[in-house]
Amino acid sequence: PFDVLVLGAGPAGDAAAIYAARKGLRTGLVAERFGGQVMDTAGIENFISVPETDGPKLSAALEAHVRQYDVQIIASQLAAKLIPAAETGGLHQIVLESGAVLRSKTVIIATGARWRHLGVPGEDEYRTKGVAYCPHCDGPFYKGRPVVVTGGGNSGVEAAIDLAGIVSHVTLLQRGAHLKADKVLQDRLLSLPNVTVLTNALTTKIEGDGKEVTGLTYSDGDGGLHQIKTDGVFVQIGLLPNTEWLKGTLKLSPYGEIVIDDHCGTSVPGVFAAGDATTVPYKQIVIAMGEGAKASLSAFDYLIRLPVA
Numbered sequence: 001p002f003d004v005l006v007l008g009a010g011p012a013g014d015a016a017a018i019y020a021a022r023k024g025l026r027t028g029l030v031a032e033r034f035g036g037q038v039m040d041t042a043g044i045e046n047f048i049s050v051p052e053t054d055g056p057k058l059s060a061a062l063e064a065h066v067r068q069y070d071v072q073i074i075a076s077q078l079a080a081k082l083i084p085a086a087e088t089g090g091l092h093q094i095v096l097e098s099g100a101v102l103r104s105k106t107v108i109i110a111t112g113a114r115w116r117h118l119g120v121p122g123e124d125e126y127r128t129k130g131v132a133y134c135p136h137c138d139g140p141f142y143k144g145r146p147v148v149v150t151g152g153g154n155s156g157v158e159a160a161i162d163l164a165g166i167v168s169h170v171t172l173l174q175r176g177a178h179l180k181a182d183k184v185l186q187d188r189l190l191s192l193p194n195v196t197v198l199t200n201a202l203t204t205k206i207e208g209d210g211k212e213v214t215g216l217t218y219s220d221g222d223g224g225l226h227q228i229k230t231d232g233v234f235v236q237i238g239l240l241p242n243t244e245w246l247k248g249t250l251k252l253s254p255y256g257e258i259v260i261d262d263h264c265g266t267s268v269p270g271v272f273a274a275g276d277a278t279t280v281p282y283k284q285i286v287i288a289m290g291e292g293a294k295a296s297l298s299a300f301d302y303l304i305r306l307p308v309a
């Protein structure tokens, strides 16, 4: 059995595996793909101390760093089920989608998240070429240019407020008749001079010139179609944690995030979680890495407190 079994090889999982291996613990890493969401990223300019990199480069660096250590990599596999130890200090079991069962004294869940997609023509084609999901990451790329934000919940309205300080103009599209964000955020948004809010506006298509986004089409409540010229579309209709397989085993938030304490502990002793799959505020690479390190140190702390066999 493993001392530490890490699930997911994004920034959080890779950091956790490295920290565990450096403690001399028997470490396993279920790595469906190294890098996680980072692999889907074009330019990265907020990975502190590296002014500019890109997804494939950072992912390759993450993999190379993990491979410098004695980490058993279980490649191309997804975890399908967690069976917690019957008593504290016992072995947890992870059932993989292949049916194989792995056993470990501690588990670190770092299965990340995925952005909910609009599912309209042009969205996949222009992803990272004008279609963006993260204002903290990609906002500065649109400095002085017009953008559209889709989604009138808290994340959409926060994104619009954030972007309004950087870009020339923000058009916020909300599918329903009303914004759903908190009142204070709505008030802040409506006070800004370079923001237009359109309600009953359903995005139907993202347009481009073959290279980059050039505009967006939406339908109004009466079925009329309208076009907006824009350089960027920020899709803000939800971040879905990859935790469906944990329902009923661990405490999850109403959004499906794994509820963690300030040591990355979950509701099950010996099971820790890190990164975008958890309730940690703000989903970013540097944050996920820090959380992975923290989860691993917490697993170590847990292991040294187990009764001597």
Ligand code: FAD
Binding pocket: 007, 008, 009, 010, 011, 012, 013, 030, 031, 032, 033, 034, 035, 036, 037, 038, 040, 041, 042, 043, 044, 045, 046, 047, 077, 078, 079, 080, 110, 111, 112, 113, 114, 115, 133, 134, 137, 138, 242, 245, 274, 275, 276, 277, 283, 284, 285, 286, 288
């Ligand atoms: P993830 O990166 O999501 O990795 C989780 C891994 O676990 C994935 O490989 C996944 O396939 C795997 N997995 C899923 N389910 C299972 C399972 N059941 N069993 C085993 N493995 C599983 N952040 C920044 O800081 N700067 C940026 O510029 C930036 N740009 C971004 C651009 C895009 C397009 C996207 C999508 C995100 C961007 N982010 C950026 C956010 C950043 O990528 C995430 O915050 C970060 O990758 C989270 O790391 P993580 O390890 O928690 O999860």
